[in-house]
Amino acid sequence: MVRSKPPSKKKQRGVDFNKIKRKIGRKLPPPKNATNTEIKSKAIILPEQSVASDKAGLAVSKKGLTLKELLQQTSHHNAKVRKDALIGIKDLVRKHPAELKLHKLAIVEKLRERISDENKSVREMLYQLLKEVIFPGSKEDIPGPFISLIMVYIFNAMTHLSIDIRLMAFKFFDLVVQHYPSSFLMYAEKVLQNYEDILRKNQTYLQDRGKLKSALVGLVRGLSLLPCNERKADSSDEKVLDTQRTLHAFELEVPMKHTGISSTIKKLEDLMPVLVNCFLEFTSSVRQMPVLETQSFDCMQCALQSIDLVCKFFFYGTNKHQTAYDGSYAMACGENAMPVFLRKLLEVFPLNSKQDVSEKDHDRYFILNAGITEIFLHFSGWNCTHAILMEKFLEFMETSVSGQISCNTRSSKALREKHLVSLLQFFPKLLSQITGNWKSRLLQAFTKAFKDCKTESSLKLACLSVIKEMLLPSRMQGTLLLDATDTEILDHQITWIRELPLLLLQFGDKHLSSSKVVLHLLLRLAQFAPMNSSLAWEYENMQHSLRDFYCTCLDKGSICYGPFIKLPRDCQELSICCLYYFSSLDSLMLRALSCCCLSNNLEPFVLFRIIEVLQSAYKAGHVQIADHLSFFVTLLACFRVYPENFYPSSGNDEKILNHGTFKAITSAICSCLSQMGDDNLVLQTLEKIIVDEISLNLPLVNKCALLRMLVVLDSKPTRLSEQSIIKLSKSLSEYLIDAASSIPENDDGSSDSVRLRNCVYLLIPCFFLFDRSDKLLNLVLDLMGSSLGENYSSVEYAFDLSRKICAISSVLLFMYKDVKIQRRLLLCQVSVNRILHNILFQSSTETNMPLEQRQRIQSAVDQLQSATSRLYC
Template sequence: MSCSFELSLCKLFVEIHCEVLVLRYKSNLQSLKLSVLKEEALELGGLVMVEKILQWPGKMTRSKANSKKQPGIDFKKIRRKIGRKLPPPKNTTNTEIKSKAIVLPEQSVAAEKTGLAVNKKGLTLKELLQQTSHHNPKVRRDALMGIKDLFTRHPAEQKSHKYAAVEKLRERIGDDDKVVRKSLYDLFKVVILPCCKEDNQELIVSLLMPYIFNAMTHLSVDVRMMAFDFLDLILEFYPPSFSPSYAEKIFLNYEDILRRNQYYLQDKGKLKDALSGLVRCLSLLPWNKGETHLHNKDDTRQRVLHAFEVDMPMNSNGFSYIIKNLKDLVPALINSFLEFIPLIHSMESLEGKSFGCMASILHCIDLIVRSIAYGTDKKSESQSSLGGPDVAIWDVTISSVLLKKLFPLFPLNPADHLSARDCGRLLDLNMVIAKIFFELNEWTCLPPNLLEKFLEFFENALLGKFFWATQSAKAVWEEHLIQLLPFIPKFVSRGAGYWTSRLLQAFTLTFRESKPGSMLKLACVSAIEDMLTYIESMLSIETSNPENLNLQDALLAWIEDLPLLLIQLGDKHPASSQAVLRLQLHIGQCALLNSILVCMYDNMQQSLQDFYCTCQEGGEQICYGPFLSLPRESQELSLCSLYYFSHLDQPILKSIAHCCLSDDLDSCVLFRIIEILHSAYRDGHIKIADYLSVFITLVLRFKVSPEFGSSGLKSDPLRQTLKSMTTVLCSYIAQMGDNGLVLQMIEKVIIDQIPQKPSLDNSCSLLRMLVTVDSKPTRLSEQSISTLGHHLSEYLMDAVQCIPEDDEQGTPSVQLGIQHYYLLPCFFLFDRCHKVMNLVLKKMGSAIYDSSLLLKSDKCSQHIRNCLNKVNAVTSVLLLMHKEAKLQQIMSLFKENIDNIVEEVISLQSSGKISMKIEEHEIKCALERLQILTR
């Protein structure tokens, strides 16, 4: 030993003995200071000083001579209890200041909280957050309950301090007390996260995720499992929080849980909750967003319509690098699943939590297989070197473990002691295993004997040969069958031998027997649409092949059911109706290139009439179909489907025309119908007579209000619609070809309607159509001219009587333009046929004369008013005609008729039959206005 070490040891020994001496003798050691003694002993450094201390004179007992204070003694040792505060030195100055307290009432604790939000116990948010870190678990629990109560009472307080509260509360995610963690979970689920859903989600997630990951590595199993519950809660409220930066850590922690599953088999409920969270995480991967949880009813419709998309991005949103983590999860999941297999045979019934764990495990495997299938670039993998360490050929790593451990268990046959409910649960598991197998079969070649076993199971599932005791079990069967149906088009397109016809027959039975509004029916429609392109291509090659005959029979059965299905769906299932209409349109588009499909498609017309409109005997009672009540997009699909019929018959055109006349039909849809019918006629799908008949029906029966608003045509949408529709129809008629031939076809129909006195607007539309195809000189027959000359006078007088000429200011108004709109078709006829004008002028004079004859027998006020109205109407018509330069020249040819009208008015004035001053004034004004015509 070195000298320095010996010296240190001696010094330590001296210090120990000095302390022992002080405690033993408890005296002043006479006039020698202990501190001096210690220092001297240390300086001498050895046992010599110890001997000096031991040889000290006397026995260290207090003598009488020393009872008084001896001069030269530095201090007196006072015995004090350990832990008691030492008194201050005698020479210390007392700086204590004493004063009386001033107590004010408003300085109480309650007054300090005035204006602050408190819970029912009077605690503020700051106090409650401080108590969440208390060492007593009961205090922490009460603090969390107090925060929940405070936020419920004062929502504004939560909104103002939510981020600060989250920052403090996150510390309790890894709390040792189970009740504290559960209270925190409920607080986040019920109060905090719903409030923050519309705010900065990234900040909330960034605050919570580190503490959740920390809790996942906690030594306590309960804390670790609860951490997965918190993660699932975050993903439930903020699905975008599952980002690539968190995904790898999440899957690594799940893998650790699964590899240590023997610790959690005693509490299957916790394992089930953790697996449900893993299902949610896998569902949020970009390749699985079309898929949702099996029991999620809200998004099932979208899952059916958009599941199994083949055009998916290979590397989506940075998630491609986690493929390896997903592959590592599969063996752990399968091993966990195998742990439950003995329970099926040992238990009297399949326990609910065990079944839940098994179902979640299989669902996770299914989602992982989909993710690897659509998230891995197969070409790059196959072209990579086989010996590289980073080569990830998924069908080797995944399919091998599935073929060795999972698929040999299929099907999970129920034991004799299992109940019907347990059999339904096993069927549920078998359906998921089958889905995994068929998904895997898309990317790798599986053993043929194994494929046969799964196809036979698929056929039995389609035929409904499995037994389910309850409706809930049947609903679960339908949900799984929905996810298996997209594989049928893939088997059919591959030509799976005799299995093709067997699967098609079973599928057709499922399609026909499923309920119209069910998701199973919708999935069948989607599968038919997927098969349609392949079937159309096969039918176009040859028809003698037995496989093609099977395809043809199946397609014919499907097409026959579509119209009835549309009527059964009605307007209660708009999404299903839209899918059926999309399929119908697709069939029509394929029919253009295939003669077999043309016949199938055309046969739909008769049963499709009720979808638009049904007319009872006589045509008086009309029953509208679902078409009018469907959304605009569905209506568009239905109308586009009409174009692809090789010929549109009269019955369906009649139904469509009645829909056009309905008040519930939007004007945009009306014009769209007219456009599609014109396109169908132009391409030879409608006969010209039927085409013109539809147009005449529309302008003749379109209903408008008989009264005019102050702003004219624009004030009445229906009147404006009829005007615009007539303009479009006249444009289409003018494009049909030879106007003379068209006139011959519509002349008699229109002329026969004029004597029946349609409304002013409908008569105007008919005259506009007639004028569109007429020419100068007119091509109208003598009978038509006579009929027009007899009835146009009443039409003209009605037009000027319904619409006032000027507004209150006496300036030219909108009404004058409206009068010109209604009178213009007649002016064209007058210009093209002078005989029509001659007949009209004669009829006007006769109308005034007949009115005056009624006054001879009965001078009632009503007859007088009618007579004056006719005089004013004739006067207005003649003046409006006189304003037109062409008509003014023609009127000069019939001056005799005009003079006759003036004479009739003068005769009425001088007859004395009108005696009231107001009425005499009207007659006088009419004569003054007519003077311009007699010059």
């Protein structure tokens, strides 16, 4: 077999050009011998040709953009550019506030387009820009055009197809309402319509409760601006409890061109069932969860607050709108006039009363149940509610108020107290209309809460306001809400009354509003408690426990002042007025009041009010005459004038600390004495007391005040007894010498007019007594003369003798200047001559007396002899 030949291998020859295979679609590279036409150059920058030269003097952002450029970029197709533009505007306006004032409307007109921006971060950035910069910077300007510009785009966003944009629009509206509250009333009808639409469609985003919360929070804020006459726990009883605006004010505040009142009310009526359904939907979804999530709780709470605010609008408004509201919902509810949709809300009450939930969930369910209860109690027809449902509410009220619901943390207790304050306002009406065992149980729960709650808590203040309404007749109706003849109710009322003085001591001067409420309550109780009733008797017995509120006089003479001294004037005025209504003010209470009057911390106005009220109480027969006079004597004898030497070294009488006040007190007391009836009987009661007090070592001004009391009660001729005249003469001789000696002389030996007037003020009461009794004048002159007959040989005595001689000479000179006393001195020539003889004898025999003192004595003797010679010639 022939073998086949293998293929022959031919040697390849050298190849001059290799053929390169190119792939289809690839661009051919340039040939190697191609000419490079690229030109490289550098720009020449000239300062006068820079773009920055066009922005010289303009406000620019960190990136060098002007406000106009930034506003243009807010419409850029790129979301990041739009957001950066908003950030730039924020920085520029903060750095240059004048730009906002100049271009406010232009800025808002451009920014409002971003309210419906599809990008969430852009909308959030716009919200922050408006909240932190635009609205605060435009607060002082008139918001009319400003609001109208932005509200058009907000309403447009509220009807957007995107749920996120719609909900964000409500957030923008809430921001507008925060800064311009009147905007809600201006656009109420349209806003409520949009809220109704968004809440009807809440099924689509129940899972994202945070979005719905933003809309509900704005609704709550807007509804809180609705006018109403909501009743408040006001501490002032002199003002009618009508501090909120009425629906008539609503009509005046919201022009008809913006919205019709009737259409706004209709929108509120349409919104109510939507809010209730929204709340019920959340309730049904929450029941399927082991815990109450924060977002769910917030949404439910906002829904309840909205329902409550609408109820307040209708049921605390005028009768006109309340009747319209009740009539519009007078559906087939049997005996109950409550709307059907609200009855559905009440059927789920109480929410989740299980015991296996956390403390936090307990608090949240309590807040929701308290909200439902408050809505329930707003309705006038609640007392016709089905018995089983009514039992639920009464049981919740009892357990809540009495504290049977456990609170383990401080925050939990504070939270529950806050909501109990809102519920307590319904207690008077509730107790006046329920019957049977529940009235007793609620009264016990309320009394327990009143006694157990802390002194400084808001719950204590709320309890006091409720007590005021249940204890006293209504000022509007003039009748008691509770039957005072019911012994069980009376027992609780007595318990409340007995707590009031203790509360005043506990409040002290730290809780002024609470103290004022208690004092108002005491005053109203004193004014309106029926005579000879148990309540009036309790007020009378309160005097002993109330005494410590003013002052406590301890056995060792020390004084412990009560809260009365440190309270403001209005509280002091209330407590003073309470004194008038005690049928018999005892001596211990008057002693406490006198201690308060003697305190340096008491204002003069309050002191005079005490004197005035006690004088009125005396005229009404509430103060015994002996106690009343003892109060006056104590006040004048113990009041301390500062400085005790009331002659200033310079200046005038007005610069003395409280001498003018004491003069006014003396005049007021003397005026009261002149109005007390028979002066002779009053003098017989006071004579010995005043004479004894004057004989004590009292300051001159106090002795002068007591002498003025005698002058007011005495007559001419004097009615003072001989024993009093003898005892008084010794005191007056020393008093006159001390009064004249207290006048300091100038360097030239003269005395200024102010000091002389003060001396005359001290001497005048004595001159009145001398004019009425020659015997008293003779005794005083004899005692002054005999006081110069003593002889001692010492330098100290010589100085005292010189002072005494000058003082006696001054007293006699003052007597010579008084016309009435001049006539009396003619009958006392022997006593005057004895004084002159003793003065001359002592001045001539005294060897230890300095030359200066001798000269002063000689000057006084010369003046006295000259005046005597003129008198007897």
